[in-house]
Amino acid sequence: MPLPELQAIRQAKADQLRAMGIDPYPSRARRSHTSDEALKRYAALEPTLGQAGEDPEAITVVGRIVGFRDQGKTVFAHLRDGHGQLQLFVRREALGEDAHAAFRKLYDLGDFAQATGHLFRTRAGEVTLRVVEVRMLAKALNAPPEKWHGLTDVETRYRRRYADLLASADVRRVFEIRARTVSALRRFLDGRGYLEVETPVLQPLYGGAAARPFTTHHNALDQTFYLRIADELYLKRLVAGGYERVYEISKDFRNEGIDRNHSPEFTMLEFYEAYADYTTMMESVETMVAQVATEVLGAPRIPFRGEGVDVSPPWPRRTLRDAIREASGVDYVEHPDQAGLLAAARAAGADVPADTVWARIVDELLKQFVRPNLIAPTFLTDYPVALSPLAKRKADDPTHVERFQPFLGGGEIGNAFTELNDPLDQLARFRDQQRDREAGDEDAMPIDADFVNALMYGMPPTGGVGLGIDRLVMLFTDQDSIRDVVLFPALRNLPPEADPVVALVSGIDLPDDPAPPGGDGA
RNA sequence: GGGCCGCUAGCUCAAUUGGCAGAGCAGCUGACUCUUAAUCAGCUGGUUGAAGGUUCGAGUCCUUCGCGGCUCACCA
Numbered sequence: 001m002p003l004p005e006l007q008a009i010r011q012a013k014a015d016q017l018r019a020m021g022i023d024p025y026p027s028r029a030r031r032s033h034t035s036d037e038a039l040k041r042y043a044a045l046e047p048t049l050g051q052a053g054e055d056p057e058a059i060t061v062v063g064r065i066v067g068f069r070d071q072g073k074t075v076f077a078h079l080r081d082g083h084g085q086l087q088l089f090v091r092r093e094a095l096g097e098d099a100h101a102a103f104r105k106l107y108d109l110g111d112f113a114q115a116t117g118h119l120f121r122t123r124a125g126e127v128t129l130r131v132v133e134v135r136m137l138a139k140a141l142n143a144p145p146e147k148w149h150g151l152t153d154v155e156t157r158y159r160r161r162y163a164d165l166l167a168s169a170d171v172r173r174v175f176e177i178r179a180r181t182v183s184a185l186r187r188f189l190d191g192r193g194y195l196e197v198e199t200p201v202l203q204p205l206y207g208g209a210a211a212r213p214f215t216t217h218h219n220a221l222d223q224t225f226y227l228r229i230a231d232e233l234y235l236k237r238l239v240a241g242g243y244e245r246v247y248e249i250s251k252d253f254r255n256e257g258i259d260r261n262h263s264p265e266f267t268m269l270e271f272y273e274a275y276a277d278y279t280t281m282m283e284s285v286e287t288m289v290a291q292v293a294t295e296v297l298g299a300p301r302i303p304f305r306g307e308g309v310d311v312s313p314p315w316p317r318r319t320l321r322d323a324i325r326e327a328s329g330v331d332y333v334e335h336p337d338q339a340g341l342l343a344a345a346r347a348a349g350a351d352v353p354a355d356t357v358w359a360r361i362v363d364e365l366l367k368q369f370v371r372p373n374l375i376a377p378t379f380l381t382d383y384p385v386a387l388s389p390l391a392k393r394k395a396d397d398p399t400h401v402e403r404f405q406p407f408l409g410g411g412e413i414g415n416a417f418t419e420l421n422d423p424l425d426q427l428a429r430f431r432d433q434q435r436d437r438e439a440g441d442e443d444a445m446p447i448d449a450d451f452v453n454a455l456m457y458g459m460p461p462t463g464g465v466g467l468g469i470d471r472l473v474m475l476f477t478d479q480d481s482i483r484d485v486v487l488f489p490a491l492r493n494l495p496p497e498a499d500p501v502v503a504l505v506s507g508i509d510l511p512d513d514p515a516p517p518g519g520d521g522a
Numbered sequence: 523g524g525g526c527c528g529c530u531a532g533c534u535c536a537a538u539u540g541g542c543a544g545a546g547c548a549g550c551u552g553a554c555u556c557u558u559a560a561u562c563a564g565c566u567g568g569u570u571g572a573a574g575g576u577u578c579g580a581g582u583c584c585u586u587c588g589c590g591g592c593u594c595a596c597c598a
Contacts (some may be wrong), residue, residue, distance in 0.1 A: 072562090074555050257596055
C-alpha cells in the first residue's frame with residue numbers, strides 16, 4: 001500500500017473525484033461572502049424575509065470542513081474560514097442524488113470546500129446555508145486532530161504547528177494578538193515620527209548586549225559573520241548620521257540556554273530618539289504599552305494569570321538601589337567590594353555562589369528579592385555603571401548610569417538608557433569589557449572601533465529603549481512559555497528514524513512517471 | 523550540562539502486585555428528513571519512543587540511548 005490506511009482511504013476518494021472528472025485540487029476558488037459577512041447579511045435581512053425565512057439570493061462561501069453530521073438524506077456540516085464558521089445544510093433534493101452521494105462519501109473532515117446556497121435559520125436557531133452546489137477545493141489526506149481535545153502533546157504542537165493551529169482557536173488567537181501587537185507598536189512609533197530601518201542581521205562584529213552569538217561564515221568573502229545579538233550599535237550609528245528617531249523590529253539571536261523565557265531567536269523592538277533622555281523614554285514606554293494594550297485587547301489592562309493588571313500610565317519609578325534595599329535590607333552602595341556585598345547578600349538570605357562578581361550579586365538581589373513582586377508595571381532606574389557599558393553616567397553620581405528597566409507581570413520586558421555619547425568614555429567601557437573578556441567572561445562585548453568612530457563624529461544626547469516583543473506578547477496573551485508565542489520554536493531535530501512524519505512521507509510510493517497535475521487517474 | 527517527570531492506535535486517554543494491550547474520537551460497512559461533541563448496529567486499526575537485559579511471561583522491573591516538559595545553572 002503506497003500510503004498508511006487512513007491516508008490511502010482519502011487518496012482513493014481523491015481518485016474517485018478525478019474519475020468523475022472533478023479535480024480534487026482545483027486552481028481557483030470563488031467566494032461571495034466570508035462566514036462573518038454571511039451571518040451579518042442574514043441578520044440584516046431576516047426581518048424582511050417572509051414565513052420561510054430564506055434568503056432568495058444565493059451566496060458562495062469557502063472553508064475547511066470542521067464538522068460533518070450525516071443523517072442520510074440530510075448532512076449537516078460546518079465550514080470554517082479565516083473569519084469564523086458557517087453551517088451547511090446539504091439535502092439530497094436540493095443537490096441532486098449523485099452530488100449528494102458524492103458529498104457524503106468523498107468529503108471528509110479537514111477538506112476545503114466551496115458551497116453555494118441560500119441562508120436560512122434552522123429549527124435549532126442556527127443561521128445555515130441550504131446548499132444547492134458544493135465543490136471540492138482541496139482534499140486533505142491527513143485527518144485533523146481529535147475534534148474535542150485537539151492536540152495536547154506540546155512537542156507535537158510545536159513541531160507541527162499547522163496541526164495545532166487548525167485544531168485550536170485559542171492558539172490561533174494568540175498569534176493574531178501577536179500580529180496585532182507588532183502592528184500597533186509600528187503604528188505608535190510611525191505616528192510619532194519614527195523611521196523604521198533595517199540593520200544587518202549578519203554582522204562582522206557583534207555587540208549591544210551581553211550574550212554569546214551564533215557564528216557563521218560567508219563563502220565568497222571567506223569571512224566570519226555573527227548573527228546579531230542586538231541592533232543597538234547600528235541604530236545609534238544612524239542617530240549619529242542624523243536621523244532623529246529610528247526604530248527596528250528585529251529577530252535577534254543568542255546562543256544560550258532555552259527555557260520558558262528564552263528562545264535562541266527572539267523578537268526585539270529597539271527605538272532611539274535624539275534630544276531625549278531616559279525620563280522621556282519612560283514616558284514613551286508607559287504610553288506605548290498602555291496604548292497598544294488598548295488597541296489590541298480593548299483596555300489598558302493585561303490578562304495576567306486570569307487576574308488582570310492595569311498598565312495605565314504613569315508607572316511608578318523607583319531606583320534600583322531603593323528597591324533592593326527595601327526588599328532585602330541590603331544597600332549595595334554600602335558594600336562597594338565583592339566580599340562585603342557577598343556577605344551582606346547571604347546574610348539577607350540570598351542564594352549566591354562565592355565567586356559571583358560584584359555586579360552579578362546586585363543582579364541576583366534584584367532577581368531574588370525584587371523582581372518576583374513587580375507584578376504591576378514599575379520602572380526601576382539608575383543602575384550601577386558596571387552593569388551597563390553603553391549607558392551614560394549620572395551627572396551627580398558617576399558610579400551609576402541613567403538606565404531603567406520596565407517590569408511587568410513579575411518579569412522585565414525591556415532595557416533602556418540615556419545613551420552614552422562620549423566617545424572616549426565609550427572606548428574606556430569597551431576596554432573594561434575587553435578585560436572581562438580576557439578574564440574569561442564570554443558574554444563581555446568586543447571592542448567596536450567603528451562604533452567609537454561614529455561617536456567621534458558626534459551623536460546628540462539620545463534616549464534608547466529595547467523591548468522584548470515575545471515577553472510583551474506573553475503578557476498580552478497570558479502565556480507562561482515563550483514557545484507558546486513563537487509560531488515555530490527551535491527544537492532539537494528528531495533522528496530521522498524516530499520521526500513519524502519522515503516515516504510517513506518516505507513511505508509514500510509515487511508513480512514512476514507522474515501524470516501532469518489534475519490529469520492522472522482521470 | 524545537572525536533577526525530576528513523561529513518551530501506549532492518526533488524535534485524546536485507560537490497562538490492579540509483572541499475567542490475553544482496551545475505550546472514545548477519526549476511519550470503514552449500514553440505518554436515520556433540522557443536526558450541532560448528532561444518534562444506533564457492526565467492523566478495522568498497535569514493533570506500547572529505540573535497543574539490550576531480568577523473567578515461564580514485560581506497557582509495567584533493570585541498563586543504555588532518543589525526544590519533550592518542569593527545574594537549577596547562563597541570559598532578555
